[in-house]
Amino acid sequence: MVKVAVLVSGGGTNLQALIDAQAAGKLGCGQISLVVSSNSKAYALTRAENAGIPSAVVRRKDFASGEEYDLALAQTLKDNGIQLVVLAGFLSILGPKFIEAYRDRIINIHPSLIPSFCGDGFYGLRVHEAALEKGVKVTGATVHFVNEICDGGEIILQKAVYVEEGDTPEILQRRVMEQAEWELLPKATAMICEKIANKK
Ligand code: GRF
Numbered sequence: 001m002v003k004v005a006v007l008v009s010g011g012g013t014n015l016q017a018l019i020d021a022q023a024a025g026k027l028g029c030g031q032i033s034l035v036v037s038s039n040s041k042a043y044a045l046t047r048a049e050n051a052g053i054p055s056a057v058v059r060r061k062d063f064a065s066g067e068e069y070d071l072a073l074a075q076t077l078k079d080n081g082i083q084l085v086v087l088a089g090f091l092s093i094l095g096p097k098f099i100e101a102y103r104d105r106i107i108n109i110h111p112s113l114i115p116s117f118c119g120d121g122f123y124g125l126r127v128h129e130a131a132l133e134k135g136v137k138v139t140g141a142t143v144h145f146v147n148e149i150c151d152g153g154e155i156i157l158q159k160a161v162y163v164e165e166g167d168t169p170e171i172l173q174r175r176v177m178e179q180a181e182w183e184l185l186p187k188a189t190a191m192i193c194e195k196i197a198n199k200k
Helices: 013-023 043-050 066-079 096-101 125-134 169-199
Strands: 002-008 030-037 055-057 084-087 106-110 138-145 155-162
Touching: 002 013, 002 169, 013 030, 013 043, 013 169, 030 043, 030 066, 030 169, 043 055, 066 096, 084 169, 106 169, 125 169, 138 169, 155 169
Parallel strands: 002 030, 002 084, 030 055, 084 106
Antiparallel strands: 106 138, 138 155
């Protein structure tokens, strides 16, 4: 088994997709062992509890510096034997110390086809607002490795989703989640867990 931590900040629908995939035997050798939230009120914590998965809250504001936060977060994960970190709507910035501690072991889901609509400031609804403003006809989601460059790590999986007439950012966000994110994140997690298991 490869121990996976899912880092969240909000509603946790991507976490739910991972939990459901695991229950359906579709997470391969991946095992969701810990959920870490940057926000104590995140509904994702309730999803973890309902699924019987241990959780922790680690908030940036409780630490004097980004470096201390990075080290504390990495320590929490190491203490739990975590081998893969999955960012699923995680809104805190991870610094170089954390990235170094989990080099090539952090993946993220981004709601666009990278390299479009990504990088600094492109998160949540803003991504879909920008896609609609530009008038693209196709958008989608990307799962990628996390490195020091925002949304700049190696791409693992992508899936395209059509923009439709009359779309609002909210409607488009929902379609991208339903048609791409909830499918891609469990798939990519299973793939990377398989690779980690085979390296041992
Ligand atoms: C998703 O759109 C994800 O791509 C982005 O943040 C959103 C998180 O949603 N990074 P949820 O908390 O998984 O419901």
